[in-house]
Amino acid sequence: MFSTKPAESGGIPAMAWGVAGLVVLAVLVALVMAGRHKSTLPTTVQPLADYAATLPLSQLAMSESTSLSGGKSTYIDGHIQNTGNRTVTGVTVQTIFRNDEAMPPQIYTLPLSLIRTREPYVDTQPVSAAPLKAGDGQDFRLIFEAIPANWNMQLPEIRVIGVETK
Numbered sequence: 579m580f581s582t583k584p585a586e587s588g589g590i591p592a593m594a595w596g597v598a599g600l601v602v603l604a605v606l607v608a609l610v611m612a613g614r615h616k617s618t619l620p621t622t623v624q625p626l627a628d629y630a631a632t633l634p635l636s637q638l639a640m641s642e643s644t645s646l647s648g649g650k651s652t653y654i655d656g657h658i659q660n661t662g663n664r665t666v667t668g669v670t671v672q673t674i675f676r677n678d679e680a681m682p683p684q685i686y687t688l689p690l691s692l693i694r695t696r697e698p699y700v701d702t703q704p705v706s707a708a709p710l711k712a713g714d715g716q717d718f719r720l721i722f723e724a725i726p727a728n729w730n731m732q733l734p735e736i737r738v739i740g741v742e743t744k
Contacts, residue, residue: 622685626737627741629662629666629743632661633741636656637656637717640652640653640733641655650723652721653722654733655693655717655718655719656718656736657716658716658718660711660713660714661713666705666709666741666742666743667705668705668706668741668742669738669740669741670689670740671688673687673722676735677728678728679728681728687739691719692705692717693716693718694708705742
């Protein structure tokens with residue numbers, strides 16, 4: 579009755595807790611580092627792609643729509659024609675929204691999306707899903723969720739800065 583209690587064995591040893599903590603820390607560090615390596619698209623005016631001269635953009639038209647939640651989307655629709663001799667599998671464009679306030683323009687860099695269907699709504703797909711063969715043309719749509727408030731309301735300049743071919 580008055581003797582000391584024998585040491586209880588069982589439970590998780592401190593070494594196991596330490597190893598588990600290090601594993602959790604390593605996973606968290608890996609997730610943070612993976613999130614930092616997202617590819618960033620350029621926000622400065624880039625030179626035209628070598629193949630850009632063979633991809634004229636025409637029939638440009640702008641429209642916008644408002645969602646029920648109050649968000650606004652701006653669309654630029656147009657037509658791209660492949661007048662070169664290669665099959666185009668990807669197109670990256672820069673859209674430059676200028677202003678009249680002597681401030682730098684807002685520049686968006688995004689992949690060109692081809693219009694797949696127009697009914698019951700406009701549905702788009704990447705160029706890689708329907709490559710443009712030599713001589714082919716296709717309608718496209720660019721979608722912008724946020725246009726700068728100081729934009730001069732003129733049709734923005736659209737530059738082909740990247741072309742993937744095969």
